[in-house]
Amino acid sequence: MKTIDDLSKDGLAGKRVFVRADLNVPLEGATITDDGRIRAVAPTIAKLADAGAKVIVASHLGRPAGAPDERYSLAPVATRLGELLGKDVAFATDTVGDSAKATVAALGDGEVTLLENLRFNAGETSKDEAERAAFADQLAALADLYVGDGFGAVHRKHASVYDLPAKLPHAAGDLIATEVGVLRKLTDDVRRPYAVVLGGAKVSDKLGVIDHLLEKADRILIGGGMVFTFLKAQGHEIGTSLVQEDQLPAVREYLTRAEERGVEFVLPVDVLVAPAFPDLAAKAATHPETVAADAMPAGKMGLDIGPETRKLYASKLADAATVFWNGPMGVFEHPDYADGTRAVAQALLDSSAFSVVGGGDSAAAVRILGFDENAFGHISTGGGASLEYLEGKTLPGLAALED
Ligand SMILES: Nc1ncnc2c1ncn2[C@@H]1O[C@H](COP(=O)(O)OP(=O)(O)O)[C@@H](O)[C@H]1O
Ligand SMILES: O=C(OP(=O)(O)O)[C@H](O)COP(=O)(O)O
Numbered sequence: 001m002k003t004i005d006d007l008s009k010d011g012l013a014g015k016r017v018f019v020r021a022d023l024n025v026p027l028e029g030a031t032i033t034d035d036g037r038i039r040a041v042a043p044t045i046a047k048l049a050d051a052g053a054k055v056i057v058a059s060h061l062g063r064p065a066g067a068p069d070e071r072y073s074l075a076p077v078a079t080r081l082g083e084l085l086g087k088d089v090a091f092a093t094d095t096v097g098d099s100a101k102a103t104v105a106a107l108g109d110g111e112v113t114l115l116e117n118l119r120f121n122a123g124e125t126s127k128d129e130a131e132r133a134a135f136a137d138q139l140a141a142l143a144d145l146y147v148g149d150g151f152g153a154v155h156r157k158h159a160s161v162y163d164l165p166a167k168l169p170h171a172a173g174d175l176i177a178t179e180v181g182v183l184r185k186l187t188d189d190v191r192r193p194y195a196v197v198l199g200g201a202k203v204s205d206k207l208g209v210i211d212h213l214l215e216k217a218d219r220i221l222i223g224g225g226m227v228f229t230f231l232k233a234q235g236h237e238i239g240t241s242l243v244q245e246d247q248l249p250a251v252r253e254y255l256t257r258a259e260e261r262g263v264e265f266v267l268p269v270d271v272l273v274a275p276a277f278p279d280l281a282a283k284a285a286t287h288p289e290t291v292a293a294d295a296m297p298a299g300k301m302g303l304d305i306g307p308e309t310r311k312l313y314a315s316k317l318a319d320a321a322t323v324f325w326n327g328p329m330g331v332f333e334h335p336d337y338a339d340g341t342r343a344v345a346q347a348l349l350d351s352s353a354f355s356v357v358g359g360g361d362s363a364a365a366v367r368i369l370g371f372d373e374n375a376f377g378h379i380s381t382g383g384g385a386s387l388e389y390l391e392g393k394t395l396p397g398l399a400a401l402e403d
Pocket of ligand 1: 201303304333384
């Protein structure tokens with residue numbers, strides 16, 4: 001992959017450089033609860049601006065339905081990015097419309113703009129190649145050069161990630177270079193025992209990764225919303241918990257294959273349940289019940305791993321030499337369901353393992369719960385992206401930067 005240094009051989013002064021970042025940060029209303037992804041890409045933006053480029057930053061936020069939706073506006077991110085860069089960041093209220101065109105046209109050398117959420121446009125995520133290409137053409141018209149630095153989104157075959165770089169001279173940004181450098185170590189020569197902890201809510205995206213992990217990992221620990229598809233596959237009651245019904249046969253096969261291959265597959269022995277998903281804004285006490293994982297009551301939702309599971313998982317991580325962790329163990333955004341995630345983070349710090357924590361929410365959880373991010377081996381800005389990288393898959397957003 002070309003680097004920014006390669007791209008800047010003829011100078012960057014006055015050039016319009018499009019930076020595809022992943023600024024998909026957690027928000028409560030318009031308040032950013034963790035700015036890790038903004039801080040991670042800010043040095044790339046500063047480097048380009050310092051070289052005199054006119055920097056056009058673009059990202060998605062959340063999963064809006066291809067049309068403007070104020071809840072997913074990047075406006076709060078523009079303000080925070082400006083604070084981190086120590087300069088104004090002009091915010092365009094659309095992505096390729098009049099506001100974007102006028103904002104880009106008004107940019108001076110060394111100035112920075114942030115476009116509104118790419119996913120407010122159906123073309124960004126479309127499966128229709130022509131629709132994606134048409135949107136990429138509109139984005140390309142705004143810029144002279146392209147820098148891909150949104151590591152968290154490189155597994156998405158989206159217009160700004162995959163189609164746009166083919167239309168402009170392009171390079172990988174410094175964040176992508178760092179991320180790939182660290183993750184390569186986990187694919188090339190991993191120190192064993194190698195434990196992988198999987199949780200979170202993007203269950204359909206991430207269950208498939210287990211297929212590959214069964215060939216690589218020595219131990220796989222399951223938490224978060226992942227748990228209940230496994231419990232159901234084993235024939236247990238899961239109440240109203242998150243479940244991926246269409247994956248039940250696949251999950252049964254994983255459990256069988258883990259046994260055959262001698263991979264230790266660890267599921268929770270107890271879980272915290274409540275009648276409903278908690279109100280994350282109010283954070284009022286919800287008085288969860290601890291129940292055995294094989295005896296969940298009907299009508300209740302599993303929201304965190306329980307106290308016995310916390311101890312069990314800590315013991316399974318204590319002697320690992322390498323740990324990769326993606327996905328919180330529970331709904332950590334509410335204090336009643338943060339203990340599982342806290343326990344896994346603490347277990348990684350207590351062990352001497354090289355630990356990689358990947359994912360927007362996992363990385364945010366570690367920081368929000370008060371852990372020192374520098375105490376971990378690597379905090380990756382990508383969850384799905386790092387998992388697919390470890391799987392050895394061709395990632396569209398990395399392939400597009402190679403030539
Ligand atoms: N048992 C559960 N039920 C529903 N959601 C859960 C559960 N456990 C964790 N979550 C949610 O998972 C989300 C993070 O999942 P995900 O996006 O897959 O992780 P990451 O961003 O680290 O890749 C968090 O917002 C958390 O509240
Ligand atoms: O948050 C992200 O991924 P992650 O939750 O796997 O870390 C990325 O911004 C990608 O978002 P998407 O999963 O909506 O494509």
